[in-house]
Amino acid sequence: MCAIVGVYGSKNASKIAYYSLFAMQHRGQESTGISSADGSRIHLIKKRGKVADVFDEKNMGLLTGDCAIGHNRYSTAGADSILDAQPVFARYKLGEISVAHNGNLVNKDEVRERLIENGAIFQTDMDTENIVHLIAKSKEDKLIDRIKDMLTKIEGAYCLAIQSRSKMFVVRDRFGIRPLSLGRLKDGGWIVASETCAFDLVGAEFVRDVKPGEMLIFDEEFEGDYISEQIFEPDYHPCAFEYIYFARPDSIIDGKNVYAMRLEMGKRLAKETPADVDLVLPVPDSGVAAARGYAEGLGAPFEMGIVRNHYVGRTFIEPLQEIRDAKVKQKLSPIKHLIEGKKIAIIDDSLVRGTTSRQIVKMLKDAGAAEVHMRIAAPEIKFPCRYGIDTPTKEELISSSKSPEEIAELIGATSVGFLSVEGLVDALGHDRSYSLVSFDGNYFAGGCAESPGCSS
Ligand code: AMP
Numbered sequence: 001m002c003a004i005v006g007v008y009g010s011k012n013a014s015k016i017a018y019y020s021l022f023a024m025q026h027r028g029q030e031s032t033g034i035s036s037a038d039g040s041r042i043h044l045i046k047k048r049g050k051v052a053d054v055f056d057e058k059n060m061g062l063l064t065g066d067c068a069i070g071h072n073r074y075s076t077a078g079a080d081s082i083l084d085a086q087p088v089f090a091r092y093k094l095g096e097i098s099v100a101h102n103g104n105l106v107n108k109d110e111v112r113e114r115l116i117e118n119g120a121i122f123q124t125d126m127d128t129e130n131i132v133h134l135i136a137k138s139k140e141d142k143l144i145d146r147i148k149d150m151l152t153k154i155e156g157a158y159c160l161a162i163q164s165r166s167k168m169f170v171v172r173d174r175f176g177i178r179p180l181s182l183g184r185l186k187d188g189g190w191i192v193a194s195e196t197c198a199f200d201l202v203g204a205e206f207v208r209d210v211k212p213g214e215m216l217i218f219d220e221e222f223e224g225d226y227i228s229e230q231i232f233e234p235d236y237h238p239c240a241f242e243y244i245y246f247a248r249p250d251s252i253i254d255g256k257n258v259y260a261m262r263l264e265m266g267k268r269l270a271k272e273t274p275a276d277v278d279l280v281l282p283v284p285d286s287g288v289a290a291a292r293g294y295a296e297g298l299g300a301p302f303e304m305g306i307v308r309n310h311y312v313g314r315t316f317i318e319p320l321q322e323i324r325d326a327k328v329k330q331k332l333s334p335i336k337h338l339i340e341g342k343k344i345a346i347i348d349d350s351l352v353r354g355t356t357s358r359q360i361v362k363m364l365k366d367a368g369a370a371e372v373h374m375r376i377a378a379p380e381i382k383f384p385c386r387y388g389i390d391t392p393t394k395e396e397l398i399s400s401s402k403s404p405e406e407i408a409e410l411i412g413a414t415s416v417g418f419l420s421v422e423g424l425v426d427a428l429g430h431d432r433s434y435s436l437v438s439f440d441g442n443y444f445a446g447g448c449a450e451s452p453g454c455s456s
Helices: 013-023 108-117 127-137 143-151 197-202 240-246 258-272 288-298 321-331 355-366 404-411 421-428
Strands: 003-008 031-037 042-048 067-073 088-092 095-105 156-163 167-172 181-184 190-193 205-209 214-219 226-230 279-282 306-308 332-334 343-348 371-376 415-418
Touching: 003 013, 003 095, 003 156, 003 167, 013 031, 013 067, 013 190, 013 197, 031 095, 042 095, 067 095, 067 156, 067 167, 088 127, 095 127, 108 127, 127 143, 127 156, 143 167, 143 214, 190 197, 240 258, 240 421, 258 288, 258 421, 279 288, 288 343, 321 332, 321 355, 332 355, 343 355, 355 371, 355 404, 404 415
Parallel strands: 279 343, 343 371, 371 415
Antiparallel strands: 003 067, 003 190, 031 042, 031 067, 088 095, 095 156, 156 167, 167 214, 181 190, 181 205, 214 226, 306 332
């Protein structure tokens, strides 16, 4: 999960990085950081907390220079120390370096063991620290060659923004699992960001997506331009989960608007698993677009029958089950007079552990619903993602061991229905080979269901 941004060639580099991270806050709320480079030094500020809480006029003033990279972190359960905040900064033979990473390296443990054997010391459990060590230990003379050297040693999902005192390097893994786009700023500078919603806020023009296996190099020598190198043969597998849940609805990933994709998933869901209901309600906000599509597909009325309190963060982020339970009630509350006596279809984007749905079904029944049909605009999640989406262990994934009928019984719903994998691919389009690992367990980029996850 997480978000990265990189800005080059703008006198407002750190401010633009700030606003970009603000627009991408949904990708990670645990910690945030920006490092800037002014040609002779790298300056870094990172802390636990949200973007608007961590940065202020005073500390932003320290982030001078026309290049800045930034990161929002979404931690996996347990690992939430300040040390795990990014960008990761280090001093090494060639000077100073800072790295921001979105994704998950599947060979993190093997690489780390080898580095430790050779005397390396680590401060964190993050895979990103491996990257810094590999660059620092490379025998190559130039930073670009050290980065290339490092890239031959890591496997898995990564989008990287790497900054030296005067240059910026951006890399996307050869599978293009996590999204990364390139934009042009009004003042002629360049911006790369995990999602295009960042461009909209800072007034940047979308140029193109960074290609799978591509490296972009930004350097003063290129006089306002950048250089592109295709480092690896692409084998494109963009993540379907970005469209299902993770990305913001206004973002465009690989030329496809996220909202439009969710609407389409909802329509397919109505075809595949209709329900005889009086009303279609979304789980706000994650299910809104799909519920609109479902209602349209069914020809049933759509209502915002559950109110969301926006002062509570995403529930899933809490590592402890008890906190997660209480937070659902804090966050969502039903409009009784809409619901009373009605047959309801309630739509969410995905079902992970079943915590949210169980509470929502109970909430709707307590509000007097006659029937509650839970519909999920994604296939059954049976396998943990190892490519940067934070999913719990296979055992905790309710669909890994239970059928829709058993889940309906467990969560107290009248019925439960999922979108099929084919339906999902129909909605997204057959022009790509999507990463569907959570649904089909095809770990094409390495890793397996049993290896521990570590999203950066
Ligand atoms: P659960 O209550 O465990 O079934 O989780 C389902 C809810 O979590 C849905 O409302 C989703 O929008 C949301 N969700 C799905 N995947 C993730 C994820 N990887 N991280 C955070 N939230 C998620």
